Amino acid sequence: MGQVLHSSVTTTEAVRRAIQNNAVPITSVTGTGQAQERNYLNMSFFYKPVDGWAADFIPFYWDGEYHLFYLKDYRNKTEYGEGTPWFHLSTRDNVQFADHGEAIVRGKEDEQDLYIFTGCVFEKDGLFHIFYTGHNPHLRAAGQPEQAVMQATSEDLITWTKNPTPIIFADPEKYEIHDWRDPFVFWNEEAGEYWMLLAARIKTGPINRRGITALVSSPDLVNWTIRDPFWMPDLYFTHECPDLFKMGDWWYLVYSTFTERNITHYRMSKSLAGPWLAPTNDAFDGRAFYAAKTASDGQRRFAYGWNPTRTNEEDTGRWNWGGSLVIHEVEQQPDGSLTVHMPQELVDEFKQDVPLEITPQMGQWQSDGDTWSVDVPSGFAWASIVEMPQTSMLEATIQFDQNTRSAGIILRADETLDHYYQLRVEPGRNRIVFDRSPRPGDEPPIIERPVQLVEGQPVYIRVIVEGSIILAYVNDEVALSARGYEHQGGSYGLFVSEGSATFNRIEVRTID
Known part of the structure; x- marks a missing residue:
C-alpha cells in the first residue's frame, strides 16, 4: 500500500524567495559582545522562543528544509492575552534555526480558534494546507463544541489565510464533542482518497478507556466524511497528536498519552487495517x-518533541505544558522496531576536547591508560572527571561484571558528593535512571527508561548538558530527556555501586 504524506513536487523559486526573505536568524549577544547564530542565553541546541515556551512541534519537510511549526505558550495572560498561536521555524540541519515569526494568528474569545492547537501541514498542487485544532473552552460553557478541525492555506509557507469556518466537528451521536483534535492528513493510495486521523473519544465505556484514533476521509480536501474509527484500543483516556508514516514494509502510528504516563508511543503494522x-x-x-511528530527527507527521519519545564524551576516542581525542542533521529531495526539516537549534526557541534582530570574520590580505582576500573562488591566508588562546562557532551563506555547493582555517570557533583545528579544504569532491572541526590526515600527517581542490557556487552552512553536540560542516549538506541534545576556547576564523575565496572573511551567535549 503506497502513501504520499507530503508531495515531492519541487517548490517554485517564488516560494524559496519568500522563505529566505522572511527568515530571521536566531541570535543573541553573549557576554563577549559577539552575536551567535544560536541563542546561547535561550538554550542554543534546544530551541525555545525568547518570550515564552514551545509545545507540539508540527514538522514538514520541503525543498531541503524542515519547517517546524509550533504552539507558542506565552505563560503571561496579562501581557499577551489568552490563547495560543502557531509560530514557524525552519532548519536544514536541525541545529541552526531561522525564525519566521507568527504563522497563524489565534482567534478572538468568541471564535472557535482562540487556541490554535495541534495539526499538520500538507501540500497539494502547489498549495500548502494547515489543518489544525480550533479550541475554545469558553464555547463549552455556552453548550457548543470546544474543539473542531479548521484549515488555513498558503502559497509560500509564510503567509497563511485562515478559513474562519470549521470544516468538521465530532459526530455527537458517536463521539464526545469536546475531544476532536490534532488532525493528521495523508493520501491513501490504495483507497484513492485523503485520510485524516484525529484524537477523539467515544461516548461509552470506562472513562479512562474511551480514547480512539478517529478517521475522516475526503476526495478533495474540501468535503469530509466521518468513518469508523481507525484504531480503538480501549487503553487510554485519549491518545493525542497522531502521526503516521511508512518505512519499508511497516506502517507506524505515533501518538502521545497522559492517562497512566505522559509519553510518546508508537505502534506498528504491515497494513493500515x-x-x-x-x-x-x-x-x-x-x-x-512529549507530543512528538516525525518528518523525513526521504532518507532520514527525525522525531520532534518538547522537553517540559517544571514549576518554579524546581526538581520536584510539577511538569508544565510546553518547554524546549528536542530532536531524535529515528532508525528502523531488522525486526521493524524503532530506536532513536542523537543526530550526527548535533554531535558534530561539540568539537573542542576538554582535558580530563580523572581523580578517584572513593574506592580503589585502577587505571590503564584511558581505561578506569573499580571493584566494590559491597560498597560505592566514584571518581571525578572534570569540572563541567556550561554546555558540554560526555561519552563513555561501561563494561559491567556480573551481578553489578548499578554504575554510570555523575553530573554536577559538588566536592563532597552531597549534591549531584546521576545517570544510573541498572543491569538487573534493565533500565537507565536519571536521579538526584539528596532525594527523600519515598520519592521516586526523576525519570527512568527501559533498556535491554546484555551480560558481557559494553554499554555506550552519550549525554549533553545545557542549562537545565539533560539529554542522554544509551547504545544509540534509547533516549532519556530530563530537567535538572537545583544542582548547578560541579563536575562530571564515574561511579559504581555494589559491583565491578570498567570505563573507557571517556571523552568530554564542548563547543568552539
Whole structure:
C-alpha cells in the first residue's frame, strides 16, 4: 500500500524567495559582545522562543528544509492575552534555526480558534494546507463544541489565510464533542482518497478507556466524511497528536498519552487495517519528551518533541505544558522496531576536547591508560572527571561484571558528593535512571527508561548538558530527556555501586 504524506513536487523559486526573505536568524549577544547564530542565553541546541515556551512541534519537510511549526505558550495572560498561536521555524540541519515569526494568528474569545492547537501541514498542487485544532473552552460553557478541525492555506509557507469556518466537528451521536483534535492528513493510495486521523473519544465505556484514533476521509480536501474509527484500543483516556508514516514494509502510528504516563508511543503494522502491534519498547523517550511528530527527507527521519519545564524551576516542581525542542533521529531495526539516537549534526557541534582530570574520590580505582576500573562488591566508588562546562557532551563506555547493582555517570557533583545528579544504569532491572541526590526515600527517581542490557556487552552512553536540560542516549538506541534545576556547576564523575565496572573511551567535549 503506497502513501504520499507530503508531495515531492519541487517548490517554485517564488516560494524559496519568500522563505529566505522572511527568515530571521536566531541570535543573541553573549557576554563577549559577539552575536551567535544560536541563542546561547535561550538554550542554543534546544530551541525555545525568547518570550515564552514551545509545545507540539508540527514538522514538514520541503525543498531541503524542515519547517517546524509550533504552539507558542506565552505563560503571561496579562501581557499577551489568552490563547495560543502557531509560530514557524525552519532548519536544514536541525541545529541552526531561522525564525519566521507568527504563522497563524489565534482567534478572538468568541471564535472557535482562540487556541490554535495541534495539526499538520500538507501540500497539494502547489498549495500548502494547515489543518489544525480550533479550541475554545469558553464555547463549552455556552453548550457548543470546544474543539473542531479548521484549515488555513498558503502559497509560500509564510503567509497563511485562515478559513474562519470549521470544516468538521465530532459526530455527537458517536463521539464526545469536546475531544476532536490534532488532525493528521495523508493520501491513501490504495483507497484513492485523503485520510485524516484525529484524537477523539467515544461516548461509552470506562472513562479512562474511551480514547480512539478517529478517521475522516475526503476526495478533495474540501468535503469530509466521518468513518469508523481507525484504531480503538480501549487503553487510554485519549491518545493525542497522531502521526503516521511508512518505512519499508511497516506502517507506524505515533501518538502521545497522559492517562497512566505522559509519553510518546508508537505502534506498528504491515497494513493500515492493522493489527497495530506494540513492540517491547514502544516509546521514543520518557516523561520529559512529549507530543512528538516525525518528518523525513526521504532518507532520514527525525522525531520532534518538547522537553517540559517544571514549576518554579524546581526538581520536584510539577511538569508544565510546553518547554524546549528536542530532536531524535529515528532508525528502523531488522525486526521493524524503532530506536532513536542523537543526530550526527548535533554531535558534530561539540568539537573542542576538554582535558580530563580523572581523580578517584572513593574506592580503589585502577587505571590503564584511558581505561578506569573499580571493584566494590559491597560498597560505592566514584571518581571525578572534570569540572563541567556550561554546555558540554560526555561519552563513555561501561563494561559491567556480573551481578553489578548499578554504575554510570555523575553530573554536577559538588566536592563532597552531597549534591549531584546521576545517570544510573541498572543491569538487573534493565533500565537507565536519571536521579538526584539528596532525594527523600519515598520519592521516586526523576525519570527512568527501559533498556535491554546484555551480560558481557559494553554499554555506550552519550549525554549533553545545557542549562537545565539533560539529554542522554544509551547504545544509540534509547533516549532519556530530563530537567535538572537545583544542582548547578560541579563536575562530571564515574561511579559504581555494589559491583565491578570498567570505563573507557571517556571523552568530554564542548563547543568552539
